[in-house]
Amino acid sequence: MGLHHNTPLLESRPLSQKAGRPVWLKMEALQPSGSFKLRGIGAACEAHAGAGKRRFVSSSGGNAGLAVAYAAGRLGLPATVFVPETTSERAKALIRQEGAELVVHGASWQEANERALEAVDSETAFIHPFDDPILWNGHATMIDETVRAGLSFDAVVLSVGGGGLMAGVAEGLARNGLQDIPIIAVETEGAASLAASIHAGRRVELPGITSIATSLGARQVCERAFELARSHPVESVVVSDRDAVDACIGFLDDHRVVVEPACGAALSIAYAHPGRLSPYGRVLIIVCGGATATVGQLLDWQNS
Template sequence: MSAVKSSPLHTLSPLTPSNELSDVCGHQAVLKLENIQPSGSFKIRGIGHYIQKSIERGCDRVVSSSGGNAGMAAAYSSKIMGIPATIVIPKSTPSFMISKLRQEKADVIVHGEVWDMAHKKAITLAENKKCCLVHPFDHPDIWEGHSTIVDEILEQSTETPAAIVVSVGGGGLLCGILRGLHRHGATDIPVVAMETEGAHCLRAALDAGKPVSIGEITSIAKTLGALCVTQGVFDLKQGIQLSSHVISDKQAVEACINFADHHRMLVEPSCGAALAAGYSGLIQELRESNLIQKKGPVVFVVCGGNIVSIDQLMDWKKQFKID
């Protein structure tokens, strides 16, 4: 394997100040810009790492069950590593994502109404022992790859962060953040986990004391659309102050619009969930309640998003009657 291919597939993303969010939060806010990763989101960190590890174990083909950010990461990683990829997507995936996936040289199969059905199809396609099945979020190698975000944050920040704010779907990114904090002995940094109503599997799990299914996804934040959070969250959250917050789809879209106006970048509502912690005033409330540190910046992980366009953002703006 060449030196290039054995190197990480992700890039070091910037940690940049946000004057607008700082003003709203009443606290210094910085952005970890994972939306500029080669595959369009943070997913390249964990999925790229997992695929590289799988190739070392003899994998010669990739199958993924996601038409969103995980699918894009799997397709991009496979192309760079020089092995074929099949991406199984549910019927709910926007048509433009099929074109994006094919641009990465992936075969695309449309199967089932929702991700869970697509994943069952992917499992049958990946029965060959040399085939690597890429779960969107649930594997320790994926969490290990995502944990490099913490490595970079701690190296790039001149002060210990007051908190790290992340969106949560199935919990892969959250597990990566928690693992990274443990590895660095930085468990005193609070983590603020954000979800939208109708995709709130972490909140449901914390309320129940274990991972439970929320039954169906009703949020427009489809890439947060896991019915059940990974058990890894419960295994890794010990010793870390983790607070869970659920917002509306409207708040997530408002955050996306504000972010586009302020930073000239498009992100999807799944990412807007984390940004909404700042724009909605939640961070200010947490600061006043001593649930985040008084000193240091609040780090917002701008996780990215491929399933978004200007037209779609405008449609959501109209749907939620946002001025």
């Protein structure tokens, strides 16, 4: 099965009532590292370790680095994770807790990524946080599990940062004969690089990230995600930070699970924008998780 866990698939009574249709949740927040990232990153780490690499280097806004640190620990190999200055203290502490070396560099993920690439040598595998077909293949297993469970659905709602989750879900849909199922791709204002690219008709790079959903903070989506926006039925939606945070608080009340605003963005479609779901009968939301936000932070954001 790999390093990730099969996660629960739950029908959400509260969200189904809000949306006026059955809403199902793929609970990726319950992965050991706290997010869906472990699926693809675990697969990549196992592949590189099998090929003889003796160390991992990664760049991350938080969750990918945490997945690399977790995977490295399970494989008995050292890892160094490069994060930008915007990464929360909570995320940094969790990465260190898993035993990885942590390096803070740069104002955004792009700068941290450039420094990470400089640290790679012949014995080191670079684990990209979102732009790698091995990752997409690993992330696709969440759709495999959903289909094996016998659930049919008419749309998938997910959050977009760099686009790795979207690429993985699209791969999972395609390999299960569901390539016509629409993806509702949700970003927050200030981190909406996919929406900006769709509007421009080409991949664009944001000048900076101004959303509090810092783990959505890739200034440019991967090429694969932009291709999918043109070749797959994709509906791009941009929500406010307030919507994302309110959804996190609502989800905590409704399902007793803490997720971060990057995940709250997808959940906010059911909480704050249920009309977006009206064309669809049964909806699957990827609860991508995120271990980097605390209840205290969510309340501070809500009250700010």
